Structure formats: C-alpha cells, structure tokens
Amino acid sequence: GTANIGVVGLAVMGSNLARNLASREGNTVAIYNRSHDKTETLVAEHPEAKFVPAYSYDEFAASLQKPRTAIIMVKAGGATDAVINALVEAFEPGDIIVDGGNALFTDTIRREKAVRETGINFVGAGISGGEEGALLGPSIMPGGSDESWVTLGPILKSIAAVAEGEPCVTHIGHDGAGHFVKMVHNGIEYADMQLIAEAYDLIRRATGKSPAEIADVFAEWNKGELESYLIEITAEVLRQMDADTGKPLVDVILDQAGAKGTGAWTVQTALNLGVPVSGIAEAVFARSLSSHPEQRSVSGELPGPSEGLSVEDTDEFIEQVRLALYASKIVAYSQGFDEIRAGAAEYNWTIDLGAVSKIWRGGCIIRAQFLNRIADAYAESPELSVLLTAPYFVDALGPAQAAWRHIVATAATAGIPAPAFASSLAYYDGLRADRLPAALVQGQRDFFGAHTYKRVDKEGTFHTLWSGDRSEVEAEDTH
Ligand code: NBP
Numbered sequence: 001g002t003a004n005i006g007v008v009g010l011a012v013m014g015s016n017l018a019r020n021l022a023s024r025e026g027n028t029v030a031i032y033n034r035s036h037d038k039t040e041t042l043v044a045e046h047p048e049a050k051f052v053p054a055y056s057y058d059e060f061a062a063s064l065q066k067p068r069t070a071i072i073m074v075k076a077g078g079a080t081d082a083v084i085n086a087l088v089e090a091f092e093p094g095d096i097i098v099d100g101g102n103a104l105f106t107d108t109i110r111r112e113k114a115v116r117e118t119g120i121n122f123v124g125a126g127i128s129g130g131e132e133g134a135l136l137g138p139s140i141m142p143g144g145s146d147e148s149w150v151t152l153g154p155i156l157k158s159i160a161a162v163a164e165g166e167p168c169v170t171h172i173g174h175d176g177a178g179h180f181v182k183m184v185h186n187g188i189e190y191a192d193m194q195l196i197a198e199a200y201d202l203i204r205r206a207t208g209k210s211p212a213e214i215a216d217v218f219a220e221w222n223k224g225e226l227e228s229y230l231i232e233i234t235a236e237v238l239r240q241m242d243a244d245t246g247k248p249l250v251d252v253i254l255d256q257a258g259a260k261g262t263g264a265w266t267v268q269t270a271l272n273l274g275v276p277v278s279g280i281a282e283a284v285f286a287r288s289l290s291s292h293p294e295q296r297s298v299s300g301e302l303p304g305p306s307e308g309l310s311v312e313d314t315d316e317f318i319e320q321v322r323l324a325l326y327a328s329k330i331v332a333y334s335q336g337f338d339e340i341r342a343g344a345a346e347y348n349w350t351i352d353l354g355a356v357s358k359i360w361r362g363g364c365i366i367r368a369q370f371l372n373r374i375a376d377a378y379a380e381s382p383e384l385s386v387l388l389t390a391p392y393f394v395d396a397l398g399p400a401q402a403a404w405r406h407i408v409a410t411a412a413t414a415g416i417p418a419p420a421f422a423s424s425l426a427y428y429d430g431l432r433a434d435r436l437p438a439a440l441v442q443g444q445r446d447f448f449g450a451h452t453y454k455r456v457d458k459e460g461t462f463h464t465l466w467s468g469d470r471s472e473v474e475a476e477d478t479h
Contacts, residue, residue: 001063003052005155006030006070008060008083009101010038013127014073016134017100017159018042022049024158030070032060061090068095069151071125076101084111084122093119096148100127104265105176105183108143109347112175121148124175126182128364129161137161139364140169141185141356143178161363164372168359173349180269180343181356184336187266187280189230189365190259191332194283194420196234199325202407205416207314211248215239221322225396226329228368257287266339273342277335278427279328282419309414323403328424330397333374334387335427341385354378386431397428450475 004026007018010033019042022029028050033039039053054060061068068091072083080101087097097120099108108124115122123144127134140160142152149171160169172178196218203214215238222231240249263284270277289296311317337353344351357374361367377390384390388397408425411418430436445451447466452475454461463475 001030001052001061001065001068003028003030003063004065004069006032006054006060006064006068008032008070008072008087009034009074009079010042011073011075012131013100013134014071015042016131017071017073017127017138018051019046019049020135020137020159021155022046022051027155027158028052030054030060030063032057057086057090061087066092066095067151068092069098069155070096071098071100073100073127076103077107080107081111084115088115088118088120091120094121096121096123096144096151098123098125098142098144098152100125102126102182102260102262103179105180105269105343108176108179112144116145121145123148123152124179125156126178126185128182128185128360130365133161133363137168137363139185139359139362139367141172141178141181141359142169143172143175143180145174146171160359161367163358163362163367166358168362168364170352170355170359172356173344173351176347177344177349177351180347180349181340181351183262183265183269184339184343185360185364185366186262187270187277187284187339188332188336190263190266190283190287191280191336191420192228192230192329192366194286195279195325195328195332195424196230198411198418198421199321200234200238202321202411202416202418203318205414206309206311206317206410209314211238211250212241217318225370226322226326226368228370229365230368256291256293258291259284259287263287266336269343270339273339273346275335275339275342276427276430277339278423279332279335279420282423283332286417286419304415305413307414309410309416320403320407323400324407324421327397327400327404327428328421329370330388330393331424331427332420333370334393337374337387338385352378352382353384354382388428388431401428 005021007014007029010031018029018031021027030052031039031042032054036055043051043053052063054063070087072080074080074083080099080103084097097115103124112122121144123142126141127138129138137160140156142156156169157167160167172181200214203209215235218231218235238250242249242252245252267277267281267284340351340353354375357371361371373392377384377387377392404425408422442453446453446463450463452461452463461475462472464470464472
C-alpha cells in the first residue's frame with residue numbers, strides 16, 4: 001500500500017477531513033465510501049489531492065501501509081458498528097481503527113474491548129468544529145491505547161487546529177475517554193449558547209435595542225474577557241437581515257431550538273455520576289421547552305407581572321448583563337470540568353484537565369480566550385476539585401456577583417425566563433452556603449423511610465423512632 005492514512009465515510013465531515021489530511025506534507029490518503037459516487041466525486045473535484053480511492057474494504061486495506069490507520073466518519077450508531085466489523089475483517093493485528101464520529105462513550109468502551117480482542121487497536125476520537133473545522137483544523141479528543149497514540153499522534157497533530165503555537169489535540173485517556181470529553185464539550189457548548197441567548201433577550205427586552213444594535217454590544221464584548229467564537233458568531237447572526245421581509249433574520253427564525261442529543265447525553269451521564277451540571281441541564285431543557293409549541297400555546301393564559309421592565313441607565317444594565325454572563329459561564333465550565341473529573345474517576349482514566357482546556361482553544365465551537373485561564377488554574381493546582389474556586393475565578397466572581405444577582409432578580413421580577421443565569425447563581429450560592437437544607441431532607445428521608453442520618457457533633461449513623469417515642473437510636477452502619 002502507498003497510503004499512510006485512510007478515511008471511511010465521505011459525507012460532509014469525512015470528505016473535509018480527507019482533504020485536510022491530503023493537504024498536509026507527506027500524507028497520502030486512502031478513501032472509501034459505501035456509495036461509490038461520493039468517492040468518485042471527491043476524487044474528481046480535488047485532482048490536486050493525494051487520494052487513493054478504494055471501492056471495497058479489501059481494496060481499501062490493500063492501499064494502506066502497515067500498520068494500517070483508518071479514520072471512520074460515518075453516522076454514529078449502527079453504521080459505525082457495520083464499518084468497524086468490515087474493517088476488522090480486512091485489517092490485521094497491530095492496525096489502528098479510529099472512530100471520529102460522535103459516538104456515545106459507552107459504545108466506544110464496548111467497541112474498544114471487542115476490537116482489542118482481535119489484536120487490532122481501536123481509538124474513539126471526538127472531533128469538534130463541524131465542516132470548517134474538519135477541513136481547516138478541528139479540535140481532536142482521541143482516546144485509545146498508548147500504543148495507538150504513537151502512530152496516530154503525529155498524524156492528528158498535523159491536521160488539528162493550532163492555538164498559540166500548540167496543536168489542538170492531546171491523548172485524552174484510554175478507551176472511551178476521548179468521546180467522553182467530546183460529549184462534555186458539547187454540553188458546555190449548549191450552556192454557553194443558552195447564556196448568550198438569555199443575555200441577548202434581557203438586553204433587547206430591557207433596552208428596546210434592535211438586534212443590529214445588540215450585535216454591536218456583542219462585538220464590543222468580544223474584545224474583552226468574553227472573547228470567543230460563540231460571541232463572535234452571535235454578533236453576525238444578530239446583524240443578519242432577512243432578504244424576503246426586510247426584518248432582522250432572528251425575528252423570522254422559528255423559536256424552537258433543535259438538538260442532536262449530545263447535550264442530553266452530558267446531562268444523563270452527569271445524573272448517573274451524581275455531578276450537578278445544573279447550568280448545562282437548564283440549557284438542554286430550555287431547548288426542550290422551546291420545541292413544544294402545543295404546550296407554549298397556553299402562554300397567553302398564564303398570568304405575568306403587571307409591570308414591564310424599564311431600565312434608566314442602559315449602559316449600566318448592559319454591563320450588568322455582561323458580568324452575569326461571565327459569572328454564569330464560569331459556572332458552566334466549572335460544572336463541565338467537574339463532570340470530566342468524576343468520569344475519569346469512575347472509568348479509571350487519567351485525564352489532564354489543563355490539557356483538555358488547551359485543546360479547546362482552537363478548532364472547536366467553544367474556543368475562547370477564557371480557556372487559557374482554566375489551563376492556568378489547573379497548572380497551579382492540578383487536583384482542584386471545583387474549578388470556580390481557583391483564585392483567578394474567585395477574583396472575577398467577586399466584582400461580578402452583585403450584578404449577577406441584580407440581573408437574575410430583575411429577570412424574575414419582569415417575568416423574563418433566564419433559567420441558565422438563575423440556576424448558575426443558585427449553584428454558586430449552594431457551594432457558598434455554610435449549611436444547606438439538605439439536613440431537613442435527611443430528616444424527611446429518615447421519617448418516611450428510616451434512611452438514617454449522620455450528626456454534626458458525633459460519629460455514627462442515627463435514626464429517630466418517628467412512629468414510636470421519637471427517641472434517637474444508633475442505627476447499624478450500612479457502609
Ligand atoms: P452522516 O452522519 O450524515 O453519515 C453519512 C455517512 O455514513 C455516509 O458516508 C454514509 O455512506 C455512511 N454510512 C451510513 Br449512514 N450507513 C453506513 C453503513 N452501514 N456502512 C457504511 N457507511 C455507512 O455524516 P457527517 O455529517 O459527515 O458526520 C459523520 C460523523 O461525524 C457523525 O458521527 C457525526 O455525528 C460526526 N460529526 C458531525 C459534525 C457535523 O458538523 N456534521 C460535527 C462533528 C461530528 P453513504 O454515502 O453510502 O450513505
């Protein structure tokens with residue numbers, strides 16, 4: 001074989017990734033797609049690219065140098081399993097199969113185990129950045145064995161985005177670690193987008209500014225600590241006018257947000273791990289609420305506050321929203337990194353959280369300046385259990401918290417939904433609280449279910465005889 005890397009699946013993502021690979025010095029790329037027309041089109045449209053087209057899995061295997069390395073970019077789920085099975089048939093021990101699709105990390109763990117038994121290496125790699133990222137340089141989150149990383153690392157480094165001179169790829173951890181981190185990346189993306197949307201909505205309703213004027217606000221914010229791809233594209237979307245109606249495009253887009261499931265996976269996994277990713281969850285639920293028109297049609301019947309929102313000092317209000325957004329964003333990232341930390345503990349991965357924040361600085365949807373601050377925080381204390389308690393973030397939250405409270409209170413009083421702002425603040429105050437009403441919940445649990453409780457003043461496990469004389473007895477320690 002003459003090709004050093006192969007791509008299976010030449011739809012939007014695969015064809016762009018194949019072109020990216022072929023554009024790098026020294027690469028020759030074997031390409032295969034189930035329907036031959038996609039392969040033929042790709043070759044015909046890019047005569048300059050060093051492609052070796054294949055029209056069967058055997059031909060594909062024969063065109064690759066050993067150890068063979070192939071990246072699968074097909075629809076996640078059954079299609080991925082079908083391609084893996086075909087490649088396992090055509091490949092030999094020592095070869096490397098990479099799944100670059102959006103697989104659920106538990107599927108990746110299962111596949112890695114099954115493929116490993118054949119002597120072939122399997123790597124689940126999260127690839128972020130959409131179509132443009134695939135072509136110009138994505139952020140790549142590979143899992144898999146250390147052995148595969150030796151071969152794969154240099155190839156992935158050559159095609160990844162570059163942030164401040166460093167390629168946006170690192171070996172995340174074994175088996176499903178890469179897809180786990182990609183999943184949480186998407187969860188954080190949901191939260192970031194929802195927070196930006198809430199900020200826009202509050203500014204618009206409070207100040208009456210037009211979408212184009214609010215675009216200017218976001219463009220200005222993009223010069224400061226909020227600088228990020230999502231803030232930048234928000235300004236672009238808000239500035240866009242609809243050719244048909246002459247209205248701002250944002251006013252003619254149906255207000256029902258879609259989702260492809262990775263946000264829900266992030267929340268489901270967090271529930272299983274017992275990690276409170278409340279900001280991410282609110283963002284996922286906000287999309288769900290938006291996409292139930294039959295439920296929302298009752299909105300006119302539900303009473304709201306009698307007075308609308310009016311602000312005297314527009315500039316001051318906008319600055320308060322900016323601070324609330326920044327504080328809530330710190331919470332969203334802190335919760336996401338908490339989930340990665342908990343996932344690593346559960347699945348025995350060694351994940352360098354600082355390295356994760358660095359590879360998100362380029363190529364992916366949540367790329368932002370802000371990620372450097374996260375990298376700094378983990379460089380200073382790698383064992384940090386709650387990211388937002390790092391000195392830099394505490395210093396940022398200090399001056400922001402008054403504005404944050406004011407904005408959440410204002411939204412509630414005016415009847416404007418700001419679920420991600422509000423839940424982020426509640427999480428923050430939950431962490432701050434000296435005592436939580438969880439003590440009462442424990443009392444309730446003990447009352448109806450004899451679930452027992454611990455005391456603040458002595459060791460042991462206790463139960464009150466609620467239906468007896470209400471004296472306290474020491475319960476058997478169930479641990
Ligand atoms: P799609 O997710 O639309 O999948 C289409 C590809 O899967 C085609 O190449 C198709 O072959 C192939 N395929 C299917 Br469907 N069933 C197959 C089977 N049984 N055997 C072999 N091939 C099969 O492509 P995409 O949008 O390029 O996304 C690829 C992966 O990348 C997905 O996992 C996606 O979640 C992930 N991803 C996408 C984005 C994005 O922005 N779109 C971003 C990040 C990650 P055919 O041509 O013969 O039908």
